[in-house]
Amino acid sequence: MAKGFRGGTFLLLLPATTFVALLFVYPFIYGLILSFTDASGAITLGNFTHFFGDWWERRTIGVTLGISLPATLINVALAIPFAYYMRHGTRGEKVVTFFLIIPLTLGTVLVSEGMLTFMGPAGWLNQLIMLLGISPKPLRFTHNYTGVLLSLVIQGFPFAFLMILGYVSGINPDLEKASQMLGASKLQTFVRVLFPLMAPGIAICFCLNFVMAFSVFPSAVLLGEPSGPTRVIAYAAYQWAFEKFDFNMASAISMTMAAIELVVISIVLVWRNSIYRGASMVGKG
Amino acid sequence: MQTRRIPVASILFYLAMFVYVAVVLGILLTVVLNSVSKGWYSGALPPFLTPEWYVYVAGEHDILNLLFVTFVVAVSVVGVSIIVAFPAAYALSRREFRGKAFLLSLFLLPMIVPPMTYGIPLAMMLYKVHLAARIIGVILSNLVPIVPFVILILMPFIEQVGVNLESAAKMLGARRLTVFRKILVPLTLPGILTAGILSIVRTISMFELTYLVAGGKSQTIVVALYADAYAAGARPPQAVDALAVIYFLTTMVCLVVALRFVSPTQMVFRIK
Numbered sequence: 001m002a003k004g005f006r007g008g009t010f011l012l013l014l015p016a017t018t019f020v021a022l023l024f025v026y027p028f029i030y031g032l033i034l035s036f037t038d039a040s041g042a043i044t045l046g047n048f049t050h051f052f053g054d055w056w057e058r059r060t061i062g063v064t065l066g067i068s069l070p071a072t073l074i075n076v077a078l079a080i081p082f083a084y085y086m087r088h089g090t091r092g093e094k095v096v097t098f099f100l101i102i103p104l105t106l107g108t109v110l111v112s113e114g115m116l117t118f119m120g121p122a123g124w125l126n127q128l129i130m131l132l133g134i135s136p137k138p139l140r141f142t143h144n145y146t147g148v149l150l151s152l153v154i155q156g157f158p159f160a161f162l163m164i165l166g167y168v169s170g171i172n173p174d175l176e177k178a179s180q181m182l183g184a185s186k187l188q189t190f191v192r193v194l195f196p197l198m199a200p201g202i203a204i205c206f207c208l209n210f211v212m213a214f215s216v217f218p219s220a221v222l223l224g225e226p227s228g229p230t231r232v233i234a235y236a237a238y239q240w241a242f243e244k245f246d247f248n249m250a251s252a253i254s255m256t257m258a259a260i261e262l263v264v265i266s267i268v269l270v271w272r273n274s275i276y277r278g279a280s281m282v283g284k285g
Numbered sequence: 286m287q288t289r290r291i292p293v294a295s296i297l298f299y300l301a302m303f304v305y306v307a308v309v310l311g312i313l314l315t316v317v318l319n320s321v322s323k324g325w326y327s328g329a330l331p332p333f334l335t336p337e338w339y340v341y342v343a344g345e346h347d348i349l350n351l352l353f354v355t356f357v358v359a360v361s362v363v364g365v366s367i368i369v370a371f372p373a374a375y376a377l378s379r380r381e382f383r384g385k386a387f388l389l390s391l392f393l394l395p396m397i398v399p400p401m402t403y404g405i406p407l408a409m410m411l412y413k414v415h416l417a418a419r420i421i422g423v424i425l426s427n428l429v430p431i432v433p434f435v436i437l438i439l440m441p442f443i444e445q446v447g448v449n450l451e452s453a454a455k456m457l458g459a460r461r462l463t464v465f466r467k468i469l470v471p472l473t474l475p476g477i478l479t480a481g482i483l484s485i486v487r488t489i490s491m492f493e494l495t496y497l498v499a500g501g502k503s504q505t506i507v508v509a510l511y512a513d514a515y516a517a518g519a520r521p522p523q524a525v526d527a528l529a530v531i532y533f534l535t536t537m538v539c540l541v542v543a544l545r546f547v548s549p550t551q552m553v554f555r556i557k
Contacts, residue, residue, distance in 0.1 A: 009380045013388065016373035016432055023429045024395045024403055031406035078301075085298045092299075097549040099306045102313070105540045106533065107490030109511045113529050114312035116514075117319050117522070122327050124311050154308065166550040207397070215399030218492055222514050234401045234493075241405045242497075254402040261399060 035252035047252030057253070060233040061260060067145070067220070067230065068213035069264075071152035076206050078153075079160035080198070084190065087168040100158035112151055112222040116142050119150070147223035148230050152213050160209050167201030168194070196275060203272035207265045214261055233257050316533065320526035338527040345520070346509060348531065355505040355535065357420060358495075359488045362427045363481045366435045369428075370480075374439035375469070379448070392433040400493040403429065408497040418500025426494045431487065435480045442476025443469070479551060482543040489536055506532045 038044045051057045086093065103111050119125045119141035126138035141147050171194065179189040217234040224230025233253060241250035320338055322331030342348065376382075377389065395403070407426055411417035416425065446469065454464045470477070489507070496508050504512075510532050513525045 009376050009382050012372040012376035012380075015369045016392070016436060017388065019369055019428060019432050020391060020395065023407060023425060025391075027403045027407035027410055028398070030410060031403065034406060034409075082298065082301070085294055090298075092302075096302050096306075098544070099302075099309050101540065101544075101549045102309055102537075105486055105490060105536055107492060107507060107536075109492055109507050109514065110316070110529055110532060110536075111312060113510065113514045113525060114316045117526065118308075118312045118315040124315060124329065127329060154312075157305070162550045169550075211397055211399060215401055215493075217401075218511055222511075234399065237401050237405060238497075241408075247405070247409055250405050254399070254405050258398055258402040261397075265397070 031251040032255060034248050035255045038248055047249050051252055057236060060231055060236045063231060064214060064233045067148055068210060071149055071156055071213045072206060072210045074153055075156040075160040075209050078157055079164045082161055083164040083168050086165060100161060103155050104158050108216055108218045111155055112219045115151055115223060142223055143225060145229055148220050151219040151223050156209050156213060160205050163205045164201060167198055171197050199275040200272055203268050206268050210264055316526045316529050319523055320530045322523060338523040341524045342527045351506050351509055354420060354503055355489060358423050358505055359485045361424045362431050362488045363484045365428060366431045366484055367477060367481060370432050370435035370439060374436045375443055378440045378443045392436055395430050395433050404494050404497045411498055417498045418503055420503045422498045423495055423503050426498050427488050427491055431484050435484060438480040439476050442473045446472045479547050482546055486539050486543055489539060
């Protein structure tokens, strides 16, 4: 029950709310205004018509979705079985989680820089591939789409894995035992009991992973071909702001970016709600 | 299936983990080896080892200043966030008030909206008030995602502390500040530590926001590393890797310290 707004509570919340209002809400609204005005301050839709009218700019949406959606799907799809396997702990768990956390901690810039050498034409990976006779010539993993996708998987997989592991290990193990005692197979237990309980977590994990993949640009620039096939939308916004100094256009692009992200997140959350309702009905029945 | 079952699941699990660990190790080892190599154009190992790239990097960059800025930014961001976030986390986990759900989602937004979306107008704003390209600007923009992050981490820790303890202290005549100092802080210390360590790790590797506002003298290591890697050709790749090793060592020190206090699953934040 809401008790009304007491003075003490207000004072406690004041500093954090001021921070978020000044450094997040204000810039966000400022950016929104910038995106609907031109350099002289007049209201216009010109930035958006320019962005959507210009093939070179418009295609960044497709390019970014074409990288971030597969990357997120791969990460989440790989993370679910691995987290499921490790839900009660396993041998070498500490070592495994330590190596998973390293790429997350290091960040995109270092991983990209390392991949350039490791997966380059003369790197260890290609030396191994040629040694094993998989391919007579070095394969191209860098300066193309594959490189960016790989870097997003190397970084995104541990994130998804650790997050889903957190959710799975929070599920009461008695539910699983009960299901098996009632004669359900492992697959049935997973599909009918565990997965519906994991679904909300998986949905959140998908969203956060997608946010990371969709807005990242260092790896797309360093490992991809920023002058074309991997010119992602975040990089386009950066170029307009800090190379062409057109902040109105840059704001329009970054607002478009936020809007697309919002659409994807809403779709995922709608899916989550439909699954969740189904799960509670199974529970009652 | 009466005969011995082959543990397919375990084999697949360990095989995949082996491949993953091998790739991560491969990436890190090539960076380290390349940074001390000379004439490594082919072959599994470099023919000569040399420290010259570190000397070169020290000449190109003010390494001490980079480390100093990174350290100052990380420590200030963490300090300010904890001071600002603790009261808010307390109010959100203890008090009921109108607009609580709204405020909670407001605090969640900076962690979901892409950094570029608010980063570009924020950078413009900071340039206008002449705070950008200075350490203070870098600190301010890094606070945006970290303050909400700390609030979310602290909330469950504060909820754990029994309300009775606070009431008892008040009944025994303790003033608010004493309750805070003697009851709340000691009992939520694990939460404060967790939040602080995770924020330091995140701030050091935070690239986008720092990149948008940092200037020459207010760069953190990760921004300098990106700039060097981006201008490939301007510098020998080994020198870029030497800077990468310096960044890698800084981060790893923090990570190793962090893992003494928190478990890896806590490193990714959770939202219900």
